[in-house]
Amino acid sequence: MTYLDSSAQRARQASQRLREKLQTFRLGGKPPSASSRETTDIHRIISDSLHRAGLQGVGRARRESSPQWVDGASPGVFLEDSLETDWGSLEYKLYIPTLSSNSEASRPLIVMLHGCTQSPDDFAAGTQMNALAEKHGFLVLYPAQSVTANPNRCWSWFRRHDQVRGKGEPAKLAAVTRFIAGKHEIDERRIFVAGLSAGAAMANVLGRTYPELYAAVGSHSGLPYGAAEDVASAFRAMRGMGNASIRNTPHAEGRSLTAPKRTIVFH
Numbered sequence: 327m328t329y330l331d332s333s334a335q336r337a338r339q340a341s342q343r344l345r346e347k348l349q350t351f352r353l354g355g356k357p358p359s360a361s362s363r364e365t366t367d368i369h370r371i372i373s374d375s376l377h378r379a380g381l382q383g384v385g386r387a388r389r390e391s392s393p394q395w396v397d398g399a400s401p402g403v404f405l406e407d408s409l410e411t412d413w414g415s416l417e418y419k420l421y422i423p424t425l426s427s428n429s430e431a432s433r434p435l436i437v438m439l440h441g442c443t444q445s446p447d448d449f450a451a452g453t454q455m456n457a458l459a460e461k462h463g464f465l466v467l468y469p470a471q472s473v474t475a476n477p478n479r480c481w482s483w484f485r486r487h488d489q490v491r492g493k494g495e496p497a498k499l500a501a502v503t504r505f506i507a508g509k510h511e512i513d514e515r516r517i518f519v520a521g522l523s524a525g526a527a528m529a530n531v532l533g534r535t536y537p538e539l540y541a542a543v544g545s546h547s548g549l550p551y552g553a554a555e556d557v558a559s560a561f562r563a564m565r566g567m568g569n570a571s572i573r574n575t576p577h578a579e580g581r582s583l584t585a586p587k588r589t590i591v592f593h
Contacts, residue, residue, distance in 0.1 A: 402460055404450070411501040413494060418502055419446040421456045421466040422510070432513035434464040437503055437532075437540075439525030441547075442480040446470050449522070464516075467506050469499055483527035483549060484560035491535040495528065500536045520544030527553070533587035542588040 402423040409416050436459075440449035446468030450456050459466045471479045481488075481495060488494035507517060519540045521529035526548020533543035534551045554560040 402456065404456065409502045409505055411498050413498040413501070416498050416502050417470040417472065418506075419450070419468040419470070420506060420510075421450065421459050421468075423456075423460040423463055423465070432511055432516075434516035434518070435467060435503070435507060435510075435512040436464060437467045437469065437499070437517070437519040437529075439469060439481060439499075439519065439521030439528050440471070440479070441521070441523035441525050442476075442478045444479060444522075444525075449525075453522075465506070465510060465512065467503065469502055480524040481521075481528035483524055483531055484554035484556065484563075486555050489531050489535070489552065489555075496531055496535045499528070499532060500539055503539060516541060518542050518544065520546070521548060522546045523548060530589070533589060537587055540587070542590070544590050544592075546592040548591075548593075 402421055405420045405422065407418060407420070409418070436455065438446075438449055438453065438455055440446060444452075449468055450466070455466050458464075471481055473479060475495075476482060483489070485494070488496060490496065503517065503519075506512065507514060517540055519529045519532050520543065521527070523546070526545040527550075529543050530545055530548060530551045533540050549560075549563055553563040
């Protein structure tokens, strides 16, 4: 408990420094930006906490020291490509760390779903997930929502046909996940999905509709599965006025009614 309290205190202090910068910006100052020291401190806290919990490192890919790059060019490969699926084309970026050649034959994969108005590059820079991938030896897949699908690049977590297995965006995202997993010798037992905001809501959808594909879900500031069925109910849900009858009613044929998926929630 002492260690956790200490880690929480350091994390709060780092967050407070960022809040002060944001307040300065709102009052007419310079735009806020995390310094390399602040970002490195946050990474160190996360890394140290993972180590204490016995979760740090992936096979022989584990490295004790923190990555020396924060805002500069990454040492690994950040590929950009697209995949044509039965449900339409999906662009994506994939980060392959330099440690991959020295790690296990089968490596973990984390699928990262960005929030509205964001891109894979925005999400990679904001989360610094590529730095963690470089340190621990896993691959990171960043699917990209198109402006044709949604003008604000939001994932369609709130539409009926995008909340079921074998249809719409869940099927498209599952297809690209399987494609990358097969192409890069990913350990099928260690495929995870995480997201922010609309991406978090879609991550919850994927965890429910494709439970055999994703081992666990990470949800930051998202909505629970089945919280809405259209745009109007989506806005009600985001205001905390969700309708329980929506969550408890199957939306369409193919909806998966599985046991709860292992999930970590930040809200």
